[in-house]
Amino acid sequence: MTRDERRVVSPWNIANVLTVLRLVLVPFFVVCLFLPGTGWRLAALALFGVASITDHLDGELARRYGLITDFGKIADPIADKALTGAALVSLSILGELPWWVTIVIVGRELGITLLRLLLIRHAVIPASYGGKVKTVLQIAAIVLYILPVDIDPLRWTVMGAALVVTVGTGADYVIRAIKLRKVARQARGE
Template identity: 40%
Template sequence: MQDDSQSTVSEHKHSLLDGWNSPPNFVTYIRILLVLVFIVLYARSGAWGQNSLGMRWTAATLFIVAASTDKLDGYLARKYNQVTELGKLMDPIADKLLIISALVIASIFGELWWWATILFLLREIGITVLRFFIIDRGGQVIAASPAGKFKTLFEFTGLAMLIAPLRSVGSWYLPLTQGIIVLALVLCLYSGGEYLYGVFGKRR
């Protein structure tokens, strides 16, 4: 999964809309649609799935599918040489829409601390806004750093475990899930710092 670890400002490249209808980008569009369905199902299932375990399991499945299909669009883009600036931009936005919706709903349900969700949101939204600014100024969106990739991996793993109604498997399950999410938060803040340094630090 691509993330927003670093970016550099460069000379004007191709139009942002170049290749908008490429197969990898259509995979990203479908993933965004899956996210919207996920939001509805997760919200309607209730805290810990108390309203409907079936909806909760379906929401968890869609979450995993939406996260996993990111690898498909990346594979197609590289295989057929269809990497586009729009794809580089929309891919992390799809990730963030999925992550942010899961974090907010989980906190509303009391399944996750609000302080963690707020820190995630500040970083994710702030970096995304900065990405738009850089692209608007003719900057180039580049791939994730190792910290950003690990952050995304732990983020999706922890949230998938939280959404899946599996608390009853043992008293260890929820603390393990929370620990993975906290690790993702640490990596989230660290990779955000890397991104900011890559944008502003090298200009000095």
């Protein structure tokens, strides 16, 4: 590809706008979650739903229309972690989700994010299918916890599945990172 054929992608594109929108929605979601009454709980659910949809949509648009930017590569995972982390911490503060669940999931997410930052100069490990399943299960579990109805067995089951996949994909990511680091060292002749 020649220099003239390369297209400069502005960070001000629809994919990045959706990512920023997700970040902006997080505090409004949290406030609605803490306000009393079914109406506020449903408002929190709606905000969480819209924010979760932008998570899928921004990546899809970026890939389909070539809108991938350095800003998006950094902001998208931050927005994802902010949304799920805020939801889990809020539900634990409200006494609706055990703290140990929040600590395991948030700890895994922070650990993998830190690992990604450490590896970024060597290579980017693409999201695995398991990572996509993890995200869907976490969102589904959080939605079930936000719903203002008593469906505990279903909540526990989906959150349990989310926990298992979260820990499993975290371990898989660490293994892939170790292999990548080893290959990078071998390429440098270390």
